[in-house]
Amino acid sequence: MKNKISNQFFISYIIVFVMSIITAFLALQLMSFADSVISKTLVKNNYTADNIMRDDYTMIDSSKVVENSGGVQVVNQNLEVVYSDGLNILGNGKLTTEEFTDFLIYSNSVGVPYSVDIQYNDTENFWLIVSFPTSIRIDFSFVYNREIASKDMQGVIGVIVAVVLFYFIMLTICAALYSKFTAIRFTNPLKKLVEGTQGLRNGDYSTRVHLNLKNEFADLQDTFNTMAEQIDHEFTLRQQSEENRKRLILDISHDLKNPLAAISGYSELCLKKLPPSGEEIKNHLLIIHENSIRANKLLTSLFELSKLESAEFSLNSSREDVCEYVRETMSTYLSLLDGAGFTYSFDIPEQEIFAMIDREQMNRVFANLMDNALKYNSGGTEISVRVWQEDSHAVVIFADNGIGISADIAKEIFSPFIRADVSRNSQTGGTGLGLSIVRMIVQKHGGNISLKTDNNDGCVFEIRIPTI
Numbered sequence: 001m002k003n004k005i006s007n008q009f010f011i012s013y014i015i016v017f018v019m020s021i022i023t024a025f026l027a028l029q030l031m032s033f034a035d036s037v038i039s040k041t042l043v044k045n046n047y048t049a050d051n052i053m054r055d056d057y058t059m060i061d062s063s064k065v066v067e068n069s070g071g072v073q074v075v076n077q078n079l080e081v082v083y084s085d086g087l088n089i090l091g092n093g094k095l096t097t098e099e100f101t102d103f104l105i106y107s108n109s110v111g112v113p114y115s116v117d118i119q120y121n122d123t124e125n126f127w128l129i130v131s132f133p134t135s136i137r138i139d140f141s142f143v144y145n146r147e148i149a150s151k152d153m154q155g156v157i158g159v160i161v162a163v164v165l166f167y168f169i170m171l172t173i174c175a176a177l178y179s180k181f182t183a184i185r186f187t188n189p190l191k192k193l194v195e196g197t198q199g200l201r202n203g204d205y206s207t208r209v210h211l212n213l214k215n216e217f218a219d220l221q222d223t224f225n226t227m228a229e230q231i232d233h234e235f236t237l238r239q240q241s242e243e244n245r246k247r248l249i250l251d252i253s254h255d256l257k258n259p260l261a262a263i264s265g266y267s268e269l270c271l272k273k274l275p276p277s278g279e280e281i282k283n284h285l286l287i288i289h290e291n292s293i294r295a296n297k298l299l300t301s302l303f304e305l306s307k308l309e310s311a312e313f314s315l316n317s318s319r320e321d322v323c324e325y326v327r328e329t330m331s332t333y334l335s336l337l338d339g340a341g342f343t344y345s346f347d348i349p350e351q352e353i354f355a356m357i358d359r360e361q362m363n364r365v366f367a368n369l370m371d372n373a374l375k376y377n378s379g380g381t382e383i384s385v386r387v388w389q390e391d392s393h394a395v396v397i398f399a400d401n402g403i404g405i406s407a408d409i410a411k412e413i414f415s416p417f418i419r420a421d422v423s424r425n426s427q428t429g430g431t432g433l434g435l436s437i438v439r440m441i442v443q444k445h446g447g448n449i450s451l452k453t454d455n456n457d458g459c460v461f462e463i464r465i466p467t468i
């Protein structure tokens with residue numbers, strides 16, 4: 001059987017009840033012991049009727065009794081109160097037999113706030129009554145006499161057993177109800193948490209638990225919800241990367257299909273159409289050559305990107321002055337820019353800004369940005385390069401005032417196979433992988449790259465690399 005919380009509570013409550021009964025019994029024992037200890041000092045036990053009794057009642061010394069707020073009365077055979085001093089709960093004058101009997105019963109009954117001691121003097125035939133107000137008294141006693149011979153015993157035991165049984169049944173019912181009620185406060189939130197985990201197990205990562213509690217369950221709920229959020233986030237990321245992977249494979253196969261189809265088609269033509277004219281064969285071979293270059297370029301870029309993404313890849317960096325490095329790199333492109341009819345402006349400070357740079361990899365970054373600027377823009381476009389230091393970063397701006405990229409596409413431009421204009425690219429032979437490689441290299445340097453652009457608004461690439 002499952003060890004349910006409600007069962008555990010039930011057992012605990014029963015144990016607590018039994019323990020409380022034992023404690024109560026012990027407390028009563030202690031009280032009766034204390035009573036025997038204290039009774040010796042009580043005035044009612046020091047000034048009993050027996051103690052102050054004299055055959056001549058006029059000789060009785062009632063002064064100590066009265067001093068202790070008690071009282072002394074003497075009743076003769078005719079039931080006349082012949083002497084009274086101090087507290088009087090009996091009355092004065094002559095009593096009827098009935099009144100005196102009532103008094104005797106009253107003085108002995110439980111709950112009377114007086115302790116009354118009555119002694120009969122059989123020499124002089126009078127009753128001596130000494131009474132004190134009771135301080136505090138709790139009456140409880142268990143009496144048993146072995147000499148009992150009547151059938152009363154069975155009846156009394158029956159009643160006692162019935163009372164005890166009734167008491168235990170009531171106790172059990174109360175404990176069961178209370179344990180059920182208390183356990184609900186634990187089982188309800190637990191049930192909701194179990195439902196939550198089942199939701200996660202069944203793949204519903206949007207599952208959250210709301211308990212509206214402020215105890216430890218609330219902490220558990222928060223931990224659960226944070227965990228569920230993380231799983232949800234991880235799952236979304238996994239789904240996204242899975243989609244990206246699928247898209248990448250689709251893009252690669254699509255991009256490889258065209259050049260390979262051209263290569264196989266034209267080479268087949270060359271082979272079949274024998275003997276082809278010299279001019280024709282030259283054209284076909286040209287197309288084959290161009291497409292094999294295109295396929296090769298795509299595969300090389302893909303290889304580069306996956307190499308950069310692999311865990312084994314590491315930069316071969318050295319401490320470089322970024323300003324000097326950019327100056328040197330740009331100088332290598334001047335004749336190319338001039339030849340393409342581009343204008344340029346450089347704003348590179350004289351100061352030194354040091355960063356860890358892998359020159360070979362960083363050269364690819366600038367080669368790619370320059371290649372794109374030249375490829376997608378026409379003569380007359382201006383290229384401007386600026387460098388400065390901001391906080392702990394070297395900032396390099398590589399900008400052109402050419403055709404730009406629409407803001408929509410620009411958001412995704414650093415992802416593989418994203419191209420601004422498909423028709424534009426089919427002429428330029430771009431792979432759509434260049435900027436992904438650029439971003440990867442900058443990130444490997446601990447930096448980042450961003451693009452500000454819009455249609456006909458030029459492209460402003462901003463590279464930030466941590467300084468040392």
Ligand code: ADP
Pocket residue numbers: 368372373376377400402403404405413418419420421424425429430431432433434435436459
């Ligand atoms: P690609 O091999 O196609 O050049 P890139 O990742 O380098 O791939 O560039 C992605 C796309 O961004 C290009 O196809 C081009 O449409 C656009 N692009 C990049 N640089 C520029 C630029 N300076 N001006 C206009 N368009 C650009």
